[in-house]
Amino acid sequence: MAHQKGNKLKIQNNIRSIAIGSFDGMHLAHRQVTADVDAIVIIERNGGYLTPGYKRSRYTDKICCFYFFDKIRSLSPRDFVAKLKEDFPHLERIVVGYDFAFGKEKAGNAETLGELFDKEVVIVNEISLEGVPVHSRTIKAYLREGNIFMANKLLGRSYAIEGRVVPGQGLGRESLVSTLNLKVEHYQLPLEGVYASRTKIGKSWHPSVSFLGHRVSTDGSFAVETHIIGEDIGSVEGQVMLEFKALLRRNRKFETLEKLKVQIEEDIANAKKCLA
Numbered sequence: 001m002a003h004q005k006g007n008k009l010k011i012q013n014n015i016r017s018i019a020i021g022s023f024d025g026m027h028l029a030h031r032q033v034t035a036d037v038d039a040i041v042i043i044e045r046n047g048g049y050l051t052p053g054y055k056r057s058r059y060t061d062k063i064c065c066f067y068f069f070d071k072i073r074s075l076s077p078r079d080f081v082a083k084l085k086e087d088f089p090h091l092e093r094i095v096v097g098y099d100f101a102f103g104k105e106k107a108g109n110a111e112t113l114g115e116l117f118d119k120e121v122v123i124v125n126e127i128s129l130e131g132v133p134v135h136s137r138t139i140k141a142y143l144r145e146g147n148i149f150m151a152n153k154l155l156g157r158s159y160a161i162e163g164r165v166v167p168g169q170g171l172g173r174e175s176l177v178s179t180l181n182l183k184v185e186h187y188q189l190p191l192e193g194v195y196a197s198r199t200k201i202g203k204s205w206h207p208s209v210s211f212l213g214h215r216v217s218t219d220g221s222f223a224v225e226t227h228i229i230g231e232d233i234g235s236v237e238g239q240v241m242l243e244f245k246a247l248l249r250r251n252r253k254f255e256t257l258e259k260l261k262v263q264i265e266e267d268i269a270n271a272k273k274c275l276a
């Protein structure tokens with residue numbers, strides 16, 4: 001696995017085939033499109049990612065080359081193809097999906113690419129799973145509805161986010177259960193609610209129950225919190241990864257902390273069942 005910035009491709013000489021796209025999430029269709037190429041050219045375009053930036057390279061063992069959208073957005077389709085030929089002088093094959101669009105104002109499509117590139121262009125037909133076309137936008141829509149089952153199914157793995165441990169209100173440890181509070185940036189977050197999850201601290205994964213949403217029962221602020229089940233993990237600093245396994249329930253307002261605590265105990269029991 002390796003990733004290189006747009007113009008400084010030191011390993012370019014060996015690359016004979018590439019796939020091009022945004023590849024947000026590196027979902028099932030992305031893995032199929034990239035299965036037979038030497039390298040992936042990743043164009044980053046929008047916020048609210050399933051998998052921000054270079055993190056996409058974690059989900060593939062192909063070489064990942066990043067083109068930043070702002071740097072290439074004004075290129076005409078012809079200039080874009082010229083850039084590819086310059087960056088990959090031994091390029092023989094380009095793989096794109098049926099809906100690939102490129103160049104200034106998306107003037108180019110998969111067919112245009114075939115006309116402009118003098119070697120082979122492979123156009124992959126739409127890939128679906130059990131009748132559902134696999135696209136990042138579809139996975140994001142499932143996440144917004146809290147449909148982790150379908151999101152994970154189309155991803156071909158469990159949806160994961162990463163965040164930095166930050167101080168909480170200090171209420172959890174005292175009156176509820178201990179949680180790690182996470183500052184999560186750039187990710188598309190699932191529906192507000194409580195999830196059976198796994199949390200990666202350092203190199204090890206722990207079963208957990210996670211809350212994500214506005215703490216309508218306490219200070220009203222937005223939080224992403226994870227409680228590690230059945231273990232005291234002591235104090236944790238730095239980056240933590242959270243993997244969503246199932247939605248247990250939606251976010252709710254509780255009149256008292258005691259009532260919230262009873263519900264949290266039930267959430268923990270339900271998460272354990274889900275994760276068993």
Ligand SMILES: Cc1cc2nc3c(=O)[nH]c(=O)nc-3n(C[C@H](O)[C@H](O)[C@H](O)COP(=O)(O)O)c2cc1C
Pocket residue numbers: 167168169170171172173176177178179181194209210211214215216217218219225226227250251252253254264267268
């Ligand atoms: C499993 C679990 C479920 C939770 N469910 C809710 C909820 O439904 N509504 C809510 O307002 N807060 C919920 N919370 C968040 C608590 O309000 C929060 O943990 C508490 O405010 C303590 O925050 P602190 O860790 O910053 O001290 C939940 C927390 C956990 C761990």
Ligand SMILES: Nc1ncnc2c1ncn2[C@@H]1O[C@H](COP(=O)(O)OP(=O)(O)O)[C@@H](O)[C@H]1O
Pocket residue numbers: 020021022023024029030033095096097098099100124125126127128133134135136137
């Ligand atoms: N379901 C799919 N079927 C066929 N090709 C796809 C599919 N999803 C993505 N591709 C192709 O893979 C590359 C990366 O796609 P991208 O547009 O980033 O994915 P998405 O459609 O999920 O947002 C592009 O060449 C795109 O055309």
